[in-house]
Amino acid sequence: MSLDRDQVLREAAALLARRPTASMDEIARAAGISRATLHRHFPGRDALVRALGELGIAQVEERLDAARIEEGDPVAAVQRLIEEAMPVSGFLAFLYGENQLYDLPGITEGWSRVDRRVGALFRRGQEEGVFRFDLTPAWLGEAMYALIAASGWCVQDGTVARNDSARMVSELLLGGMLRRPS
Amino acid sequence: MSLDRDQVLREAAALLARRPTASMDEIARAAGISRATLHRHFPGRDALVRALGELGIAQVEERLDAARIEEGDPVAAVQRLIEEAMPVSGFLAFLYGENQLYDLPGITEGWSRVDRRVGALFRRGQEEGVFRFDLTPAWLGEAMYALIAASGWCVQDGTVARNDSARMVSELLLGGMLRRPS
DNA sequence: TTCGATTGAGACATTCCCGTCTCATACGAT
């Protein structure tokens, strides 16, 4: 048996993305389990929401590691990060839209940890002279999050092909943030 | 008396953006009116949500008109549109995150009307040879929505100055989508 | 001032969701 905890959380995220007010019963049915079982693993809605946030942070940090954003050419690092993020863009898109998840104790710290790492990447790109100076690292980070989330939604409803999504994001983002020799 | 209907909707949006599960009573108090009065004007939560969607569509179409996106240089048209959208970026950011608002009968049509106009703008830019061909008009539209919403959030929490937000968005978006002579 | 309309406060029953519980069933390991 041993319930696939992450899978349940993903189903919950997919449902909550569409209907933020969905009941625990609906979430359970969407995940293909009974309400009792859902409640055994996540004692209450708060616990479920918190688990969603924690899974999201873990996912993102894992992708940051996989992309090795601290190493090498900043442009290539951004490309690797976007590439790595694409497989979970749907889940990231959900997290991005849930402002509710940001002011939970313990969750906030996780996201600011992520923000620091991402901000450092863009700052490094500026210091190395490849990223524009007139767009702040914080804004570049937010823009990247926004575009990744947008691509996740586009893939979900078929506007953008999954294979193309990474290119769409990085072409637009890097195109706009690179310093031009001219 | 004559209650300021739009003002109530804005307060409701501001609250629901932070707490999607806020009760009607909380919404009423946030808007500075009694629950009874709120219920007289919006008979039920569904009616309130629908009114939020309708106000959003009206706002956006008003801005599309004000920006005259069908006229003149596509680049300037995009800049005008972003400029016009900024004063309501906070409200737009809320609407953008509420996927719930998209599958209501009557609301969907409004947004596809908006999408058609925005898509036509980007297609025109491509046909006139100023926008890149390898990024689809649909994606460019989604990216613009995402960046405007992101800038709205950034302004709300002080990451980006309100005066700078329009420039941040258009520099990044246009920088990424313009064809390069090279 | 007077009258109609609108609002605020609160009571009320209803509905819905939640958290907990029990019990029977099905699975897996030993």
Next chain:
DNA sequence: ATCGTATGAGACGGGAATGTCTCAATCGAA
């Protein structure tokens, strides 16, 4: 085959939100 464990189905009470109602107070126009 047996036993421990996890699950599903459902019942149950408690609590919160909803929708509706009444009544007094307030505002604005005539």
